[in-house]
Amino acid sequence: MKTNDLITIKNLSLHYGEKLIFRDLSMRVPEHTITSISGPSGIGKTSLLLMFNQMIREEEHTKITGEILFQDEDSVMDLNTLPKKSLPELRKKIVYVNQNPDLLPFSIYENVAFGLHLQNVSQSKTKIRVEQALKDVLLWDEVKERLNAQATMLSGGQQQRLILARALAIKPKILLLDEPTASLNETLALKIEAFLISLKSHMTIITISHFQDQIKRISDQNIDFEQFVTQD
Ligand SMILES: Nc1ncnc2c1ncn2[C@@H]1O[C@H](COP(=O)(O)OP(=O)(O)O)[C@@H](O)[C@H]1O
Numbered sequence: 001m002k003t004n005d006l007i008t009i010k011n012l013s014l015h016y017g018e019k020l021i022f023r024d025l026s027m028r029v030p031e032h033t034i035t036s037i038s039g040p041s042g043i044g045k046t047s048l049l050l051m052f053n054q055m056i057r058e059e060e061h062t063k064i065t066g067e068i069l070f071q072d073e074d075s076v077m078d079l080n081t082l083p084k085k086s087l088p089e090l091r092k093k094i095v096y097v098n099q100n101p102d103l104l105p106f107s108i109y110e111n112v113a114f115g116l117h118l119q120n121v122s123q124s125k126t127k128i129r130v131e132q133a134l135k136d137v138l139l140w141d142e143v144k145e146r147l148n149a150q151a152t153m154l155s156g157g158q159q160q161r162l163i164l165a166r167a168l169a170i171k172p173k174i175l176l177l178d179e180p181t182a183s184l185n186e187t188l189a190l191k192i193e194a195f196l197i198s199l200k201s202h203m204t205i206i207t208i209s210h211f212q213d214q215i216k217r218i219s220d221q222n223i224d225f226e227q228f229v230t231q232d
């Protein structure tokens with residue numbers, strides 16, 4: 001049956017080697033909402049985020065049980081058992097934005113255009129989408145005169161917005177954000193929050209946040225991660 005839950009997780013557990021990280025995690029992510037995931041550092045939040053686009057498969061010695069069902073148009077797939085050949089397609093739809101800006105050794109422009117080149121988007125369309133994405137993350141005015149400069153020249157806060165722009169340019173269905181405003185000043189963080197809320201009309205967002213105030217302002221539901229971590 002088709003629901004408006006894009007993601008349904010059932011009894012998900014993760015071990016790294018012998019170490020249990022979390023167990024029996026169940027949650028749902030309705031379409032066009034913002035879900036936040038909160039909890040102390042080192043508890044497994046990033047690991048969970050990496051399961052949504054299956055980047056977790058690149059980690060070693062993982063043991064995963066349970067289901068992550070993704071409702072994609074009329075089909076439902078379990079991401080944990082998705083064939084490897086389907087991963088590139090999945091990663092166009094579910095896009096992860098790293099906590100630490102993972103810049104590519106290219107120019108500002110090429111960093112945002114990267115995913116579009118992989119999808120063979122035409123140069124003229126790429127130009128339009130790069131400009132729009134940079135405007136959306138409030139970086140355009142700061143970089144429009146130096147789009148060909150190395151991205152590594154940017155400040156930490158600019159880099160954080162740049163990698164958000166790279167993800168937006170791909171127009172994902174689900175955007176995974178790992179502490180997206182951690183290196184921004186308060187004014188900028190509030191503007192990015194407002195932008196994220198405006199994105200809900202055509203996207204679904206899952207975000208890790210440490211900030212209780214931010215969680216209250218932007219999320220439709222908050223998952224307190226601690227309940228899935230063993231106490232023994
Ligand atoms: N690839 C890995 N192999 C082994 N342990 C890992 C790996 N990645 C993360 N961990 C450990 O798993 C725990 C959860 O990490 P993480 O998901 O990054 O937590 P959080 O994002 O909540 O800070 C931490 O103790 C971390 O050191």
Ligand SMILES: [Mg+2]
Nearest residue numbers: 045046047099
């Ligand atoms: Mg983390």
